[in-house]
Amino acid sequence: MGTRNVGLATLFVVLMGACGQRDSGTSGDEVVLFAVDMGDVEWFDPQTESVGVRGDVAPLSWGKTLPAADPDGDLVYEVAVPFSDSLDAPVVFKYKVDGTDNPNDGWQDGANRSLDLSGPRRFAAAFGDPPADRAVTFSGDLRVHESVVAEGLNLAPRDVFVYLPPGYDDGEQRYPVLYMHDGRNVFDASEVGAEWRMDEHAEALIPAGEVVPMIIVGIGNTPDRTQEYTPGASGDNYARLIVEHIKPMIDAEYRTLQAARHTALGGSSLGGLISLHLGLRHPETFGTLLVVSPSIWWDDRSVLKQVEALAQPTGQRIWLDMGGREGGRSVPNARRLNALLQREGWSSADLRYTEVPEADHSERSWAARADEMLRFAFADLR
Numbered sequence: 001m002g003t004r005n006v007g008l009a010t011l012f013v014v015l016m017g018a019c020g021q022r023d024s025g026t027s028g029d030e031v032v033l034f035a036v037d038m039g040d041v042e043w044f045d046p047q048t049e050s051v052g053v054r055g056d057v058a059p060l061s062w063g064k065t066l067p068a069a070d071p072d073g074d075l076v077y078e079v080a081v082p083f084s085d086s087l088d089a090p091v092v093f094k095y096k097v098d099g100t101d102n103p104n105d106g107w108q109d110g111a112n113r114s115l116d117l118s119g120p121r122r123f124a125a126a127f128g129d130p131p132a133d134r135a136v137t138f139s140g141d142l143r144v145h146e147s148v149v150a151e152g153l154n155l156a157p158r159d160v161f162v163y164l165p166p167g168y169d170d171g172e173q174r175y176p177v178l179y180m181h182d183g184r185n186v187f188d189a190s191e192v193g194a195e196w197r198m199d200e201h202a203e204a205l206i207p208a209g210e211v212v213p214m215i216i217v218g219i220g221n222t223p224d225r226t227q228e229y230t231p232g233a234s235g236d237n238y239a240r241l242i243v244e245h246i247k248p249m250i251d252a253e254y255r256t257l258q259a260a261r262h263t264a265l266g267g268s269s270l271g272g273l274i275s276l277h278l279g280l281r282h283p284e285t286f287g288t289l290l291v292v293s294p295s296i297w298w299d300d301r302s303v304l305k306q307v308e309a310l311a312q313p314t315g316q317r318i319w320l321d322m323g324g325r326e327g328g329r330s331v332p333n334a335r336r337l338n339a340l341l342q343r344e345g346w347s348s349a350d351l352r353y354t355e356v357p358e359a360d361h362s363e364r365s366w367a368a369r370a371d372e373m374l375r376f377a378f379a380d381l382r
Contacts, residue, residue: 032091039126044102044127049097057364061327067079090194147159179219180198185363186216198370199216212379231302231303289316307341323365
């Protein structure tokens with residue numbers, strides 16, 4: 001960014017002096033300066049649009065932009081953000097322009113950015129700068145099927161990630177399987193900056209005997225994620241991709257237990273929505289559903305109507321959860337879904353509903369309760 005870096009460094013010192021080294025109004029907070037140079041973004045209109053930062057740690061969120069300011073009119077926008085000093089993982093974030101008809105809906109291109117609070121308390125970059133390369137964070141025995149595609153479904157190719165339990169290659173045992181959407185994010189933080197850590201959780205829980213050994217299949221998303229993860233034609237094709245192509249591929253390639261009681265399906269956000277939607281339509285395939293922070297609001301809460309229309313319980317086990325800091329009517333919607341499932345015949349033996357008051361809508365939050373999801377799905381499959 002040329003000579004502007006010097007100005008940003010000076011501004012950072014001034015802000016830290018004004019806020020205090022560890023005081024932003026809350027004892028123990030670490031103040032981080034985010035600064036973004038918009039000078040080379042030709043489509044950005046400073047007169048009608050605003051720019052700021054979104055992220056996965058409060059006071060940032062992925063649902064609302066924390067606006068930055070440009071007091072001297074040089075198109076370098078800054079905002080000082082306080083974070084708790086107890087964080088044990090990097091803050092994941094992106095800059096975003098709030099406007100209309102902008103490329104990529106105003107988001108920075110490429111992977112999410114991250115900032116380790118053990119390092120410098122500032123992040124300054126141009127909006128168009130590429131993200132830093134991050135190492136892949138797979139754990140255990142993880143195999144990748146690249147560019148999987150099914151003929152006739154008009155869906156983009158995607159990678160499929162397969163976690164195999166310890167000792168898989170040592171015998172002839174067959175294993176239950178968990179299929180998950182947003183598959184790379186389940187195992188790897190290199191693209192979005194955070195992950196569910198499902199492989200790390202499984203690597204700890206299986207040797208401890210807290211769950212039976214399982215295979216976990218992460219189905220990668222595509223740029224058509226919204227269409228594929230919501231009810232409609234693309235969502236129906238995505239369901240066919242899993243049921244008619246990916247599951248048979250996994251059953252043929254690996255030693256799986258193929259019955260519904262040994263097969264689970266899970267995801268978060270829109271992935272939670274589609275897990276419930278297509279899971280309820282295919283109880284013969286999926287015996288357990290992990291419905292994590294589901295986007296119940298989609299299409300005027302049509303998934304609630306789907307549950308109300310059930311003729312009888314499907315016999316499936318359902319994990320349903322929501323964080324208290326996910327915004328809007330997320331918690332009331334989740335409570336409504338929980339109540340409907342109970343009314344339709346689900347009991348406490350096969351329905352687990354969890355609210356986490358301090359959890360937000362992020363991989364960091366889902367990772368914090370991933371071990372309990374695995375226990376729910378695989379502790380009693382003996």
